[in-house]
Amino acid sequence: MPMSWLGYSWKVFVVLFMGGWYLFAGVPALAQGVGNSKLQGAHGDRSAFPKTCRACHRGMSMKISGEEAVCLQCHGDSQDRQLMISRGYLRSTRGGAVVDIDDQLRKPYNHPVLSVRGVHQGLETLPEEVSNAARHSECVDCHEPHVVEKDRPFRGISGRRIGNFMADIDKEYELCYKCHSSSANLPSRATNKHAEFKTTNPSFHPVEGEGRSQYVISLKEPYNEREDTPGDISVITCGSCHGNDDPNGPRGPHGSSYAGLLVQNYEMEDLRPESPYAYALCYNCHDRASILGNESFSYHALHILGNPATNELGTSCFVCHDAHGSTKYQHLIRFDEDVVSPNEDDKLEYRATGVASRHGSCLLNCHDVEHNPKSY
Template sequence: MKNRILPMLAVLLVAGAFVARAQNPPLDSTGSTAPAPTTDLPRTGCVTAQCHPGVKDHAFLHGPIRVNGCDGCHKLVDPALHRYELLGGPLEMCQLCHITEMGTAPYAHEPFVEGDCLSCHDPHGGTGSSLLRGRRYADACTKCHEDMTGAHAQVHDPASVGACGACHEPHEAQRPKLLKAEGRELCLGCHILTGIAIEAGPVVHDPALEDCLVCHDPHATDNKAMLTTNAQRLCTQCHEDVATAVNNASRQHEAVTSERSCLNCHSPHASSHPSLLREDVKQLCFECHNQSVTLPDGTHLPNMKQVIEGGTSLHGAITQRSCVECHEIHGGGHRRLLVNEYPSDLYYPFSESAYALCFSCHDRQLVMQPKTETATGFRNGSLNLHYVHVNRDNKGRSCRICHDAHAANRDKHIRDSVPFGPAGWNLPIDYESLPDGGRCGAGCHRSFAYNRVAPETYPEVEDDQSWRGDNLVPGSRIEPTEKPGGSSR
């Protein structure tokens, strides 16, 4: 409560001074100047329209001047010459009323130390209650100090109105540069919401705990948010690993290269998410990928928010809301900002390195063993159908033909269709899940069924050729041989 009462009293005092000035309108000094008197005059005669009219031409008047008390500071020493002297030195005169304890703080303003009150204050009046010389507080400061605002595009609000006293003590202080408070505490006195966010955390940027001036200029700058330089350059001064990734990336993420750069995704002060992210990863990505995106090379990315939220079978990374399991968010060297190699084409010669992205989570034996009972459920008996489709020196089927890397409406995120050819024809993936197996009659081959327990057989084609696709005819359908007892499964 005490902290609130003091500013209120100050406002009332200022208002009182202003009212007093309003009751004493400026003197009309347009008339001729009277000759200097040669005899002593009453103090009420010092300031008239013809004598010293500018002394009272202020919005706020020094107390003695307001009551015509010129003799409170001046004494007549030669009536004939109308010559006056001060009753004492400037500092001595000021301290008759303005008692100060000089030297009680470790940092002091040089004019204050030297007793040169009049270098900053007008003894008669001023535009403010502190009677500073000049129209604004800063006018008194810039007589000695360099103008800190210059021609910059962004100026801190106190500096823009010349309110140096909002941050600096005019006489003495406990801190360097005569600051009123220590480090970030000074800033948080005004930036209250930022302070609340920092206290709430739980993830807080180290500079926000230490000193705002690590990132911000307190006076003026050409960068938004009063940053000392642009966002990306500022962040990478500390985060050198990110700078290396961005600079070496052959494929860049627009979120990083745009004007806001790092601030598109990260909160600069505090967050409830890891790495100071503004939201969880998936929601953050959806802020841009909630619509179709056209890449610099002319290709189009679908509305990923729509794809994912419209799917019932999600890729594991998506269920964890973690796009960064597969994508390099700062930039990289792989197509679609993937963190590792993954075939960009539907048909691709198999190599382990070509599927390095998939193998970072999935067991590579899925496509390495021709025969298996355990590596995959996509098998006809022990015949590994992942191996049959993918592991080929020529025209191996990549994962993307059958599986959507994000989401689909079939188990194992199996697609309904896949864009094929230059026109993007939606090649159907006619897959049906069956007990102990399934059936696929895709647009790329005739219908085949598989069964893990009771393998399907197709005697009209050679066993190896039938599964390797060399003799498959699109659009036709072959029913499996009926098992004893009438079952085809």
């Protein structure tokens, strides 16, 4: 593939020139020669960027850091973008197509692009291997500005490990795994997402591959267990659940007003009134009427709605299900141990009875109700 060849020669170029960045000062020549071929895709279009490399690399040495400021000159508010147009770095006719990412990053749940400074290193290796390294995410960790394309936003990002070799990533989840899988510096409550999505797990949402379940009765169109007819969606992405809360705004996991950086609201606490809004994320793909109609788990309604007669409130899907996958049980069962505790025999366990039998039992204690076991 020509791209991997280019990627390779690019690295050689970097190795040769990184040591003496001042050489880059003489780069206008390079920019017109070898350099120009390095700049492709969205930012390589000369009719939009009259000054090519200098749209981002400026100053005497043209040295550049991977911090966001350089990107936000165009991908920030329209005033800054106007300035770039008046200075001749961006053609005015193209200004309108550029989306404001700064705005997204200021939402309450976001990737810490604006808040973390000076941690990203050019040519760093991720997943991080040093356990006390600071966590970070910069635009250039997720987008390679020299080759990025409109519908291939992570084109050119390396990070897919094949033995000892790092290849360019292909799938979105491979990008996420650079920081959310085996990183030695994961926050204490965070989990390894690859471990949860592995297709060898007893259950998982179908991100790395099609799911394990033959019949998920609540699934809404166009979602389907298998891709039977064209248009069926049997594999979803991290972006199906994580991203902008505004479906008309810029795509991507930059920021959301919903906790968990989710595209829709999802309440994770115990003792909550149920509503279409409370679990909107799940009801996007799973029919609310089916869940509350006990079509799969015969006690769904009892747990989710609570008991109106006694004014007891219900509980979140989160108390029983993991939205990613379960390394132990079928049906994405993973108990929230802040709410659920072991029963008097010290057991905290789920036992499914075969595959898709819609029978099983739970051994646990919850709201002082012993399950030793309770079966359905």
